[in-house]
Amino acid sequence: MGVSPSLEIAKRALIAQRLGLDATSGNIANVNTPGYSRRAPTLSEGEPLPSRNGFVGNGVLVSKLRTFREEFFDRQIRRSLSHLNTLETDETFIQRLAVIFGEPAENSLNSIISDFLNSFEDLSYKPTDVSLRQRTVNLAQSLVARFKEIAGQLQDTRQQILNDINDNVNQANKLIKEIADLNFKIASNKSKLEGDNQTLFDQREAKIEELSKLIEINITQGDFGTVNVFSNGINLVTGSNYNQLKLKETIDPTTTERTLSLLKIDRNAKELATVNLQNGKIFSLIEHYNITFDPKDSSGKFSVATTLEQYFATLVNKVNFFSAIGYGLDDLTSPPPGRQIFTFSGTLSIATTNVNSEIVSDARKLPISGFPGENGDATIARQISALANDNTFLGGQTPDEFLTNFIGQIGNLGDQISSLYTVAKTANEQLLNQRESLIGVNLDEEAINLMKFQKAFEAASRVVTTTNDILSTLVNLGR
Amino acid sequence: MRVTQFSKYIPIQSSIQEIQSRKYLNELRLATGKQVVDITETPNLLVQKKRFENQISQQQQYKKNIEYSINFLQHTSETLGSIADNVQKIRDIAVSATQVGVAQDVSTLGKQIRYLLEDIVQNLNSDFDGQFVFSGNLLNTESITTPPGSTNKLPYEIIQETPTVENPSGLKVIFKGNTKKLVVNTSKISSEIINTTADELFGDETLSSLNKIIDLYNLLTYNKDGTPRGEKDLFNPDDLSKLNNYQKEIGKLYDKINAANSRNGALINRFEALKDQSASILTALEGYKSSVSDADYAATTIQLNKDQTALQFTLQVAARLTQTTLFDFLR
Numbered sequence: 001m002g003v004s005p006s007l008e009i010a011k012r013a014l015i016a017q018r019l020g021l022d023a024t025s026g027n028i029a030n031v032n033t034p035g036y037s038r039r040a041p042t043l044s045e046g047e048p049l050p051s052r053n054g055f056v057g058n059g060v061l062v063s064k065l066r067t068f069r070e071e072f073f074d075r076q077i078r079r080s081l082s083h084l085n086t087l088e089t090d091e092t093f094i095q096r097l098a099v100i101f102g103e104p105a106e107n108s109l110n111s112i113i114s115d116f117l118n119s120f121e122d123l124s125y126k127p128t129d130v131s132l133r134q135r136t137v138n139l140a141q142s143l144v145a146r147f148k149e150i151a152g153q154l155q156d157t158r159q160q161i162l163n164d165i166n167d168n169v170n171q172a173n174k175l176i177k178e179i180a181d182l183n184f185k186i187a188s189n190k191s192k193l194e195g196d197n198q199t200l201f202d203q204r205e206a207k208i209e210e211l212s213k214l215i216e217i218n219i220t221q222g223d224f225g226t227v228n229v230f231s232n233g234i235n236l237v238t239g240s241n242y243n244q245l246k247l248k249e250t251i252d253p254t255t256t257e258r259t260l261s262l263l264k265i266d267r268n269a270k271e272l273a274t275v276n277l278q279n280g281k282i283f284s285l286i287e288h289y290n291i292t293f294d295p296k297d298s299s300g301k302f303s304v305a306t307t308l309e310q311y312f313a314t315l316v317n318k319v320n321f322f323s324a325i326g327y328g329l330d331d332l333t334s335p336p337p338g339r340q341i342f343t344f345s346g347t348l349s350i351a352t353t354n355v356n357s358e359i360v361s362d363a364r365k366l367p368i369s370g371f372p373g374e375n376g377d378a379t380i381a382r383q384i385s386a387l388a389n390d391n392t393f394l395g396g397q398t399p400d401e402f403l404t405n406f407i408g409q410i411g412n413l414g415d416q417i418s419s420l421y422t423v424a425k426t427a428n429e430q431l432l433n434q435r436e437s438l439i440g441v442n443l444d445e446e447a448i449n450l451m452k453f454q455k456a457f458e459a460a461s462r463v464v465t466t467t468n469d470i471l472s473t474l475v476n477l478g479r
Numbered sequence: 480m481r482v483t484q485f486s487k488y489i490p491i492q493s494s495i496q497e498i499q500s501r502k503y504l505n506e507l508r509l510a511t512g513k514q515v516v517d518i519t520e521t522p523n524l525l526v527q528k529k530r531f532e533n534q535i536s537q538q539q540q541y542k543k544n545i546e547y548s549i550n551f552l553q554h555t556s557e558t559l560g561s562i563a564d565n566v567q568k569i570r571d572i573a574v575s576a577t578q579v580g581v582a583q584d585v586s587t588l589g590k591q592i593r594y595l596l597e598d599i600v601q602n603l604n605s606d607f608d609g610q611f612v613f614s615g616n617l618l619n620t621e622s623i624t625t626p627p628g629s630t631n632k633l634p635y636e637i638i639q640e641t642p643t644v645e646n647p648s649g650l651k652v653i654f655k656g657n658t659k660k661l662v663v664n665t666s667k668i669s670s671e672i673i674n675t676t677a678d679e680l681f682g683d684e685t686l687s688s689l690n691k692i693i694d695l696y697n698l699l700t701y702n703k704d705g706t707p708r709g710e711k712d713l714f715n716p717d718d719l720s721k722l723n724n725y726q727k728e729i730g731k732l733y734d735k736i737n738a739a740n741s742r743n744g745a746l747i748n749r750f751e752a753l754k755d756q757s758a759s760i761l762t763a764l765e766g767y768k769s770s771v772s773d774a775d776y777a778a779t780t781i782q783l784n785k786d787q788t789a790l791q792f793t794l795q796v797a798a799r800l801t802q803t804t805l806f807d808f809l810r
Contacts, residue, residue, distance in 0.1 A: 103518045403529075437480050442482060
């Protein structure tokens with residue numbers, strides 16, 4: 001056996017230690033890169049060479065650069081992210097509802113309705129006081145204005161949700177394409193060192209996690225390191241092939257209710273299937289668009305906008321029912337003029353309703369008397385004020401009880417979402433931590449690795465130097 | 480467990496956010512004095528607070544109704560007192576008329592009765608806060624219609640009709656209002672009538688008992704044949720009989736007015752009791768509301784201090800996270 005094997009062994013050692021140094025450098029460089037999975041060279045002893053004195057070691061080999069990623073944690077984190085983003089989006093909109101309704105401020109919708117109904121109590125004992133009548137008319141206008149303001153803000157929010165959904169669907173489509181592209185690159189690079197692919201794996205996992213924030217997805221393994229992406233059974237990515245998502249708005253011909261759904265389309269924009277989401281930001285946004293903020297929701301679920309419309313319509317109908325048979329100060333003969341306090345054009349809704357312009361221009365026309373020519377009669381005023389205690393007003397409750405419970409329902413929903421969010425966030429952090437403890441970079445460890453590979457590299461260099469000295473000695477033997 | 484750079488930051492970051500959020504809410508509670516500062520924080524307290532607010536608002540309205548009613552009833556009482564006084568004076572004049580011997584004095588007494596009757600009618604036309612008190616639910620001049628002979632739009636009026644043998648002066652008190660009730664709610668489930676109507680005071684809307692004063696006036700001012708009573712036209716036995724009769728009728732009218740005023744007084748007492756009761760209910764409701772909606776300063780301050788301390792230590796830990804690694808010791 002000659003001297004040259006030592007040089008070969010030293011060369012391999014230099015390569016191996018250099019690779020170790022490169023991996024360590026990469027780890028240190030990516031210490032703050034989200035989703036980065038640390039790398040470490042897998043070293044193995046070379047096949048020993050036979051010699052007259054037995055088998056002699058053949059140095060070190062780098063079989064691959066290994067990573068520590070585990071599918072179990074990735075899968076759990078994806079699920080957790082979908083759930084977390086659903087709740088995070090829900091929480092945002094509940095907070096927005098609190099702002100829209102001005103809760104828990106003192107001057108809320110309840111107080112405006114109480115003031116309006118109480119003003120009829122004042123009129124019940126001073127029905128001829130035109131300034132009091134004017135005050136009631138002003139309160140009716142304030143009431144309508146407040147409802148319109150709330151309904152307008154709900155509508156604005158709904159419009160904003162639609163924009164958000166469009167943005168997020170575009171983002172999801174971009175991610176779907178990127179995942180398919182990465183699948184293609186991974187499959188193409190399969191023949192190369194697995195370590196090279198690992199960056200692509202990390203990048204793809206980061207994209208998958210981003211996608212799982214938007215829609216709930218399931219991942220299955222494909223050929224050549226590729227993955228297939230499904231959302232509630234609908235295949236979105238298969239290898240390098242992918243389908244895009246499209247938002248579709250349908251309008252009910254009877255109720256004109258606008259409903260959004262998410263569809264899978266092909267490259268020619270042909271609709272292939274409906275993606276029924278159960279989790280993720282887009283799911284939450286669609287739910288809020290279709291239910292929470294939809295003023296014509298027919299799902300039977302808790303819709304803030306629909307409930308508000310129902311409440312308003314009930315109030316208007318009941319007040320109008322009484323006022324239609326009432327007489328104003330100058331209505332001296334039967335039959336009653338049929339002058340309702342609220343008027344609306346077309347279908348009764350918050351947007352179409354206003355205080356009767358006749359009454360606005362002349363408060364004397366406020367129909368609070370039950371008999372013509374009897375200006376001191378306040379039968380109608382008392383009937384309207386009694387609505388405050390009418391426990392059949394809506395849902396077997398008085399107007400205030402209903403509204404209070406309605407606000408309470410929003411609060412309870414928010415409280416429930418907030419609790420679930422806290423739990424989901426904690427669970428997500430635990431999963432991230434567990435995965436981090438496996439794949440994350442520890443700078444102390446890397447410092448040790450750096451020293452370890454540096455020393456080994458120095459030693460291997462020394463072997464080269466020593467071997468070189470020996471060879472020089474041998475070469476100079478004959479001189 | 481293997482600790483990495485990221486895993487050090489995740490819980491610290493989360494803890495800082497959580498403590499800051501708690502701290503912010505407690506700071507808000509102390510700044511506003513309100514316990515319920517977030518719709519989702521304590522929804523049950525929010526619901527309770529709103530219920531109390533509504534009850535308070537309603538109770539305040541009932542208290543306002545009661546206070547208005549008390550003022551209305553007190554005005555009614557004072558007016559009825561004045562009317563009763565005038566009726567009593569007329570009654571006294573009727574008594575004194577039986578004792579005078581000079582006709583001129585009788586005629587003077589008649590004039591006094593006329594003035595007193597005008598005062599009574601003026602009192603009956605009195606208004607409270609712009610609304611007639613004794614005209615049923617026709618509360619102002621706009622709702623009063625004027626029958627033939629009437630010259631104003633007040634509910635009570637002494638009109639001049641064609642003199643007759645029965646009514647040589649031709650005077651008559653007429654009523655243009657109605658006898659409907661004014662009702663005020665005193666609670667969710669109860670209401671009270673607060674006005675005194677013409678039929679309660681004078682038996683009917685024709686004011687027959689009030690017009691007895693006109694009869695008395697006629698007796699004192701005119702002879703049996705309708706001519707004005709002269710100096711020598713003294714009372715005959717028939718006149719005296721009538722005078723006694725009118726005196727009795729006016730006595731009955733006085734009793735009726737006093738009875739109405741007594742009922743009114745009893746109503747004032749009831750309303751005063753309702754007002755006290757309403758004030759007590761309001762105080763209690765304000766207390767309940769405060770207990771659920773106002774911040775507990777002691778508890779909140781303690782909690783805020785705890786949060787402050789927790790945040791301080793968490794921030795210190797966070798600051799140490801970036802301090803040293805093995806690299807700092809490799810020179």
